[in-house]
Amino acid sequence: MTSKPRDAATASSPLGLLLIAGAVATVGLLIVAPLASVFVDAFSNGPRAWWEALAHDPDTRHAIWLSLTVAPVAVIVNTVFGVAAAWLVARFRFPGRSLLVSLFDVPFSVSPVVAGLALVLIFGRQGLLGPTLAWLAVKVIFAWPGLVLATTFVTLPLVVRELIPVMEAIGPEEEMAAVSLGANGWQVFWRVTLPNIRWALLHGIVLANARAMGEFGAVYVVSGHIAGATDTMPLRVEKLFQEYRTPASMAVASVLAALALLTLVAKVFIERQLETESKELEAARVPGADTDPSTGGLGK
Amino acid sequence: MNTTSPSSIPNRRARQRTVLPGFGLSAAITSLMIVGLVVIPLAVLILRAASLGPAGFLAAAWTPRARAAYAVSLGASLTAAIISSLLGLLVAWVLVRLEFPGRRILDALVDVPLALPTAVAGLVYSTLYVEKGWLGQWLVPMGIRGAYSRLGIVLVLVFVSLPFAIRVVQPVIESLDKDTEEAARLLGASKSQTFLRVVLPGILPAVVTGFALALARALGEYGSVVFISGNMPFKTEIAPVLIVSRLEEFAYAEATAIAVVLLGMSLSMLIVVNVLQQRLVRNAQ
Numbered sequence: 131m132t133s134k135p136r137d138a139a140t141a142s143s144p145l146g147l148l149l150i151a152g153a154v155a156t157v158g159l160l161i162v163a164p165l166a167s168v169f170v171d172a173f174s175n176g177p178r179a180w181w182e183a184l185a186h187d188p189d190t191r192h193a194i195w196l197s198l199t200v201a202p203v204a205v206i207v208n209t210v211f212g213v214a215a216a217w218l219v220a221r222f223r224f225p226g227r228s229l230l231v232s233l234f235d236v237p238f239s240v241s242p243v244v245a246g247l248a249l250v251l252i253f254g255r256q257g258l259l260g261p262t263l264a265w266l267a268v269k270v271i272f273a274w275p276g277l278v279l280a281t282t283f284v285t286l287p288l289v290v291r292e293l294i295p296v297m298e299a300i301g302p303e304e305e306m307a308a309v310s311l312g313a314n315g316w317q318v319f320w321r322v323t324l325p326n327i328r329w330a331l332l333h334g335i336v337l338a339n340a341r342a343m344g345e346f347g348a349v350y351v352v353s354g355h356i357a358g359a360t361d362t363m364p365l366r367v368e369k370l371f372q373e374y375r376t377p378a379s380m381a382v383a384s385v386l387a388a389l390a391l392l393t394l395v396a397k398v399f400i401e402r403q404l405e406t407e408s409k410e411l412e413a414a415r416v417p418g419a420d421t422d423p424s425t426g427g428l429g430k
Numbered sequence: 431m432n433t434t435s436p437s438s439i440p441n442r443r444a445r446q447r448t449v450l451p452g453f454g455l456s457a458a459i460t461s462l463m464i465v466g467l468v469v470i471p472l473a474v475l476i477l478r479a480a481s482l483g484p485a486g487f488l489a490a491a492w493t494p495r496a497r498a499a500y501a502v503s504l505g506a507s508l509t510a511a512i513i514s515s516l517l518g519l520l521v522a523w524v525l526v527r528l529e530f531p532g533r534r535i536l537d538a539l540v541d542v543p544l545a546l547p548t549a550v551a552g553l554v555y556s557t558l559y560v561e562k563g564w565l566g567q568w569l570v571p572m573g574i575r576g577a578y579s580r581l582g583i584v585l586v587l588v589f590v591s592l593p594f595a596i597r598v599v600q601p602v603i604e605s606l607d608k609d610t611e612e613a614a615r616l617l618g619a620s621k622s623q624t625f626l627r628v629v630l631p632g633i634l635p636a637v638v639t640g641f642a643l644a645l646a647r648a649l650g651e652y653g654s655v656v657f658i659s660g661n662m663p664f665k666t667e668i669a670p671v672l673i674v675s676r677l678e679e680f681a682y683a684e685a686t687a688i689a690v691v692l693l694g695m696s697l698s699m700l701i702v703v704n705v706l707q708q709r710l711v712r713n714a715q
Contacts, residue, residue: 145621146528153524154536156517159565160589161542164554167564171557207463214459222453230460236468238643239696241650243670244689247677248471251478256682258474283467306449315451337544344547346653351674364549364653371553371657380557383550390545397545398538 165387172384175377183381189358190382193366200274200349200362201342204281208338212289213331217323219290220297221305231294237286245283246351249276272354277362280348285338292334293327296404300326300411329403336400340393344386472693479690482683491687495663496672500691503669506580507648510587511595514644515637517588518595525596526603544593548586552657555586559658578660583668586654591644598640602633635710642703649696 173180184190219231237245252258253270263270270276304326308318324331346364353360357369363382370379479487525537543551559566559576569576576582606629614624652670659666661675669692676685 149520149524150528150530153521154532156521156592157536157539160517160585160592161539163564164551164558164589165542165546167558168550168554171554211459211463214456215463217452218456218460221450222456224457230464233464233468236472239646239650239700240472241652241670241689241692241696243652243673244475244650244693245471247673247685247689248475250677251474251682251686252471279467283471286463286467302450309449309451315455318451340545344545344549346547346549347650347670350652351677364547367547367549367553368657376557379553383547383553386547386550390542390547390550393545394538394541397541 165391168380168384168387171377172380174380179377180381180384183378184385187378189361190366190370190378192358193361193363193382194385196274196277196361197343197363200277200281201339203278204285204342205335205339207278207282208285208289209331209335211286212293212334213327215290216293216297216327217319220294221302234287234290237283242280242284242345242347242349243351246280246348249279249283249348249352253279271352272356272360274360276352277349277360280352281342281345284345284348285341288338288341289331289334292330292337296327296330297323299408329400329407333397333400333404336393336396340390343389475686475693476690478682478686482687486683487687487690490684491691493684495667496669496684496688496691498664499667499669499672499688500695502580502583502665502667503649503692504695506583506587506668507645510584510591510648511641511645513584513588514591514595514648515641518592518640518644519599519633519637521592522596522599522603526600540593540596542593543589543591548590548651548653549657551589552586552654555582555589555654556658559585577658578666580659580666582658582660583655583666586658587648587651590651590654591647594643594647595637595640598643599633599636602636606632631713635707638703638707638710642700642707645703646696646700649692649699 184194215230215234219227250257250271253263253276254260255264255271257271259270268275270279304322305318308322313321344364345362346368349362350365350368353362353365355361355365355369357366361369363386367379367382367386370376370382479491482490521536521540525533525540556577558564559569559582560578561567561570563577566576574581576585611624611628614628615621619627650670652668652674655668656671656674659668659671661667661671663672669688673685673688673692676682676688
């Protein structure tokens with residue numbers, strides 16, 4: 131995405147300038163203005179008021195704590211799933227493989243609200259497992275496990291999607307060499323696979339974390355929206371807004387927005403590493419060998 | 431976004447691949463997650479709706495208020511996806527083909543909507559476009575109400591769907607063969623002819639894919655819309671908002687029926703656009 135433009139000349143033409151102005155206006159009005167106004171509004175009463183809105187409201191404090199405990203768990207679960215699923219799909223052939231790959235994408239096309247409702251229908255009091263869970267005295271819906279499940283669902287595709295193309299491009303040769311030299315499965319994974327996919331994995335984790343911290347719809351449905359108990363940070367933003375406490379709402383929003391900016395910086399850095407590695411991979415390919423670089427290493 | 435086609439690996443590797451360990455473990459983890467978290471919940475949702483019976487389902491899912499919500503959802507999502515596709519094409523083209531100071535920053539900013547929680551987007555948009563807001567103070571006197579209106583819904587949906595429209599088209603513009611365009615120009619085609627006849631057919635499949643992703647994202651969006659729309663039944667209430675308000679009334683049957691309709695809309699639209707896109711790819715070849 132950062133390759134050099136090949137057409138620098140037209141930038142000085144009237145049409146080129148017009149197009150640039152249009153693109154800058156689009157991003158400026160739709161993206162930059164809202165982002166800037168979060169911080170301006172959050173600090174409009176000074177940094178002291180901002181800090182008090184965050185730290186002196188026990189419900190807000192609890193929401194920050196809850197987000198910090200729900201998101202990492204969902205991200206860890208999806209990291210394990212993503213690595214396993216990418217290994218399965220990129221290294222083995224089996225019947226139903228392409229169906230499985232398309233199932234990975236389903237959470238992208240299902241409304242988070244619908245996903246949350248589906249979880250309520252299973253784990254809720256009236257749900258399929260409701261009586262069993264009540265007998266076990268385990269609470270899923272309107273509680274922490276439900277938040278984790280909903281967050282895991284919406285972030286499910288993010289890690290696996292990053293890994294599959296990279297693992298397919300690298301190919302299994304190094305891993306097979308390691309196996310033939312006597313390495314066991316875990317040794318192959320830790321010494322060969324993981325170093326090869328580390329930047330792609332990190333990219334997926336960063337994206338999944340951003341989505342997990344910010345998820346609203348699915349979490350809204352399963353949380354029951356109980357202040358001081360099941361409100362995550364995005365839900366707290368909404369509740370404060372509904373209570374006409376917009377400055378406090380903006381303060382919480384500004385923390386989430388800062389996190390989003392941090393995510394973007396990390397993303398740009400990781401993408402640069404990925405670009406360098408894929409160039410190295412291409413350079414390492416011997417011309418005329420079994421993989422033809424012109425087809426992206428994907429064969430005949 | 432579906433860049434990994436399973437058929438793209440030669441069979442030769444497939445046979446060698448069996449020496450690698452870990453098939454059982456990775457298959458177990460993957461199927462546990464997919465079956466447990468995706469297949470079973472969606473199956474339960476559909477079965478629950480089916481258990482209402484045809485008449486019961488219609489009574490729950492086809493009320494006047496629900497029909498109005500589908501119309502608002504579809505109308506706003508389609509409008510937003512079209513706007514996102516057009517603006518996305520513009521931004522992607524400028525990022526790939528033109529050099530100007532700040533191009534890399536612009537490129538990075540495009541991803542903001544992917545990282546920014548939608549609740550934050552909804553909150554900020556609603557404060558920007560109200561009468562006293564940064565933009566509302568100019569727009570509201572002109573009769574443009576960007577908050578608590580259908581326009582507001584479209585605005586936030588464009589925000590959340592724009593990155594999809596840009597990021598799908600961008601690599602395709604990068605991969606375009608500039609020689610063909612130069613040849614067309616040398617042979618006497620005007621700039622607009624070159625764009626319409628040479629460039630556009632090459633990038634149209636990507637534009638359609640971007641449109642489909644933007645639409646799917648917009649149809650399901652809840653977090654940002656709930657802030658800005660005002661959620662007035664029959665006017666600015668989208669289907670996901672109606673599902674939530676039914677749930678809060680403990681009307682599970684109705685919520686489930688509406689959810690199945692919404693699920694059907696987004697899945698069938700994805701299929702339609704996928705077929706369309708395959709046809710476009712075939713025509714382009």
